[in-house]
Amino acid sequence: MRIITRSGSSVPASDHADWQSILAASFRDAGSLLEYLQLSPELIAGDAIKAAVKQFPVLVPPGYAALMKPGDPRDPLLLQVLPRADENQQVEAYVPDPLAEKHSNARQGIIHKYQGRALMLATGGCAINCRYCFRRHFDYSANRLGRRDWQQALEYIATDSSISELILSGGDPLMLQDDALSELISLAEAIPHLTRLRIHSRLPVVIPERITDALIRRLEMSRLNTVVVLHINHPDELTPAHKEPLNLLRNSGTWLLNQAVLLKDVNDDLMILSDLSERLFAFGITPYYLHLPDPVTGTHHFDSGDDTALRLHHQLRSTLPGYLVPQLVREIAGEPYKIPYISLTSGQ
Ligand code: SF4
Known part of the structure; x- marks a missing residue:
């Protein structure tokens, strides 16, 4: 199975359209997601982003990626999943468990x-x-x-x-x-x-x-x-x-x-x-x-x-x-x- 994107290109999912096969075909690194979206790998260059990914890995199902606009680094769906160097900044009042769960x-x-x-x-x-x-x-x-x-x-x-x-x-x-x-x-x-x-x-x-x-x-x-x-x-x-x-x-x-x-x-x-x-x-x-x-x-x-x-x-x-x-x-x-x-x- 291939999922057709809004640009008309396609992304592989699996031969069976069951949810687990689709999940298995998810993007698990930001580089291949950017390549699929025809975006520069420069967006994720640097050690700070590597550290962010190490702490919280990238995971994006193919159908969700297919809804992003190719070539748009500000796509609102992409921004929800793309690691950023900012994630490593320590900011006052931001803590690991703010809800004290x-x-x-x-x-x-x-x-x-x-x-x-x-x-x-x-x-x-x-x-x-x-x-x-x-x-x-x-x-x-x-x-x-x-x-x-x-x-x-x-x-x-x-x-x-x-x-x-x-x-x-x-x-x-x-x-x-x-x-x-x-x-x-x-x-x-x-x-x-x-x-x-x-x-x-x-x-x-x-x-x-x-x-x-x-x-x-x-x-x-x-x-x-x-x-x-x-x-x-x-x-x-x-x-x-x-x-x-x-x-x-x-x-x-x-x-x-x-x-x-x-x-x-x-x-x-x-x-x-x-x-x-x-x-x-x-x-x-x-x-x-x-x-x-x-x-x-x-x-x-x-x-x-x-x-x-x-x-x-x-x-x-x-x-x-x-x-x-x-x-x-x-x-x-x-x-x-x-x-x-x-x-x-x-x-x-
Ligand atoms: S918000 Fe957190 S818990 Fe909810 S789907 Fe995203 S990563 Fe998972």
């Missing part, structure tokens, strides 16, 4: 931050490595859960009847194969006080083939109300090829929400954010959160600043119907919920 690590693989919800790190792997990732320094080795550990990890939730929602996160929980995911859902369904299952994933966006028939069927038959929170930052990430798989997911009875991160030079622009909300809605996805980026070491260059965020959010509210305006939020360690950022004045 290690203090909410109730037990191996379980994070319990908020009332009524607990998060399980179902896997440490992702289908794409986003340079702004808030868990890029997370100690997955200390939180690795094998399939045999799930039951024990879920004991924590089973013994706390105040928890009604299980959040599967990671990494990306849809990196689990369908049979494994099905087993995990069954374990969750066996906990009587759980009523909701939420899955946070970027996989349906970067490899829409991940939305398999088996996944749809399993979600459809679950006794839990299911929610999939997609992580889509730019309207170019949603194409006609996503329409059918996302429709199938939605028709399984699954709520589709989106949380985007406000990223400098990627989406910190009124037209882009407005287009993103419109396109999400056209694909049956509710724009839910627009996150201010977390102050994670190595990601400061993605921060547009609070003033820009407030101004853009005010403009969005002035432009779109309320149901298309995501909540602008910041997560602050120790707070009982994500903190809404609201501009009350038109001057913001």
